[in-house]
Amino acid sequence: MDEDAVRPLDIGVVAQGPPSARLGGLLRRVARGDDEAFDEVYGLVSPSVYGLARRILRDPAQSEEVAQEVLVEIWRTACRFDENRGSALAWVMTLAHRRAVDRVRSEQAAADREARAAASETHRPFDEVAEEVGDRLERERVRRCLDTLTDLQRQSVRLAYYGGYTYREVARLLATPLGTVKTRMRDGLIRLRDCLGVEW
Structure with a gap:
């Protein structure tokens, strides 16, 4: 068969x-x-x-x-x-x-x-308390690292990354030459990276 x-x-x-x-x-x-x-x-x-x-x-x-x-x-x-x-x-x-x-x-x-x-x-239930604590600790860590920068570096980074301004706008707001702002921001970001221990 x-x-x-x-x-x-x-x-x-x-x-x-x-x-x-x-x-x-x-x-x-x-x-x-x-x-x-x-x-x-x-x-x-x-x-x-x-x-x-x-x-x-x-x-x-x-x-x-x-x-x-x-x-x-x-x-x-x-x-x-x-x-x-x-x-x-x-x-x-x-x-x-x-x-x-x-x-x-x-x-x-x-x-x-x-x-x-x-x-x-299915995702595990979202733990709001743990998330809030983690966010707060991360913000505190970033704040401490920002405090290690010079005034110009700190202001430039805050305006660019927290304020959303371009390099040119940061230079105008700080009444500083564009090249200086770019250099200070680059140096500031390097110091932040080292302080936070992250790879960029």
Whole structure:
């Protein structure tokens, strides 16, 4: 049997349950690779397999997928059927039950993984007190470093970085040549960088 060419399930048929003795004989033939025997097995058990999967999964599409998987498994493992351990129908329905339950567990595991991923992506609650303390300490540190600058450096940096003025505007406001303002600001920023211990 070509496993990629499994025919669609005939789910319109309601099975009353195939005669187990006949099914057992068919499974023995399937185990020897008999395609015709598998066709008969397929016709006999597919409605029951689908019905059981549907009761467990409730979703028609997933039930059909599981039923197809079970029928492929029957083709592959028919040689494992042992009539001394139970009826052929019980063996088939056990395969179907296990496969359907595995699908439920797999779906639940996927849902749990998604829930965990979503939970890990949520941001931790914002701690306003810690943020405020951190900001206050950082401002105090910057203020102390600014105090180490000369008056012209400090004024130039404050006007440019806190006031948003251009070099030319700072030079005009401080009545200082533009070149001097640029030099003092550069020197002041170097001292600030060293004081704050940051890379620019």
